[in-house]
Amino acid sequence: SQQGEEDPQALSIQEGENATMNCSYKTSINNLQWYRQNSGRGLVHLILIRSNEREKHSGRLRVTLDTSKKSSSLLITASRAADTASYFCALIMNSGGYQKVTFGIGTKLQVIP
Amino acid sequence: ETGVTQTPRHLVMGMTNKKSLKCEQHLGHNAMYWYKQSAKKPLELMFVYSLEERVENNSVPSRFSPECPNSSHLFLHLHTLQPEDSALYLCASSLSGTGLTEAFFGQGTRLTVV
Numbered sequence: 220s221q222q223g224e225e226d227p228q229a230l231s232i233q234e235g236e237n238a239t240m241n242c243s244y245k246t247s248i249n250n251l252q253w254y255r256q257n258s259g260r261g262l263v264h265l266i267l268i269r270s271n272e273r274e275k276h277s278g279r280l281r282v283t284l285d286t287s288k289k290s291s292s293l294l295i296t297a298s299r300a301a302d303t304a305s306y307f308c309a310l311i312m313n314s315g316g317y318q319k320v321t322f323g324i325g326t327k328l329q330v331i332p
Numbered sequence: 333e334t335g336v337t338q339t340p341r342h343l344v345m346g347m348t349n350k351k352s353l354k355c356e357q358h359l360g361h362n363a364m365y366w367y368k369q370s371a372k373k374p375l376e377l378m379f380v381y382s383l384e385e386r387v388e389n390n391s392v393p394s395r396f397s398p399e400c401p402n403s404s405h406l407f408l409h410l411h412t413l414q415p416e417d418s419a420l421y422l423c424a425s426s427l428s429g430t431g432l433t434e435a436f437f438g439q440g441t442r443l444t445v446v
Binding site: 260261307318319321 | 375426
């Protein structure tokens with residue numbers, strides 16, 4: 220399979236708590252990205268981590284990548300109600316000179332005020 | 333606003349209709365994508381265009397016909413669809429070939445086939 224698999228599929232937390240989502244994959248990748256999708260809308264890019272990087276931060280987001288285990292995690296610290304959305308990991312593979320982007324089923328995060 | 337615009341936002345069509353979805357970007361990207369998002373399924377990559385040439389077609393039924401007249405525009409022509417084709421259709425664009433840039437998505441077209 221060339222798709223990532225997010226875990227858990229659904230997560231419900233209280234505002235202020237941290238949320239951790241995981242992504243596992245089976246193929247070789249160039250980089251991995253995380254996206255967010257509000258209900259019925261398009262996806263918005265959050266963060267990109269290259270295959271030679273282990274950790275990256277962006278504001279309240281922290282992403283890790285372990286290429287030996289073929290897994291990545293997204294941590295959202297001090298969650299807010301506005302973080303309620305679905306989160307997807309995207310596998311980026313170069314294929315014949317173009318960029319192939321595949322997604323998993325996503326983690327649906329609910330942050331309760 | 334991501335810079336990728338899809339029209340229409342919502343579309344209801346009968347199984348015998350012919351309609352087209354439009355996607356437009358002026359980000360200078362040279363790769364464009366069509367994805368299908370159905371409930372409880374991963375986003376399905378349907379078509380990829382790189383430098384206006386179709387480079388991937390993931391076994392999509394012929395009732396879906398893409399067209400990329402230039403690097404800024406992408407269409408998805410629809411005809412004789414089935415109810416199971418009802419889904420959110422997302423267009424995206426990126427810089428081709430680098431693998432190091434993000435994909436920018438449109439807001440999607442919510443398609444309902446009746």
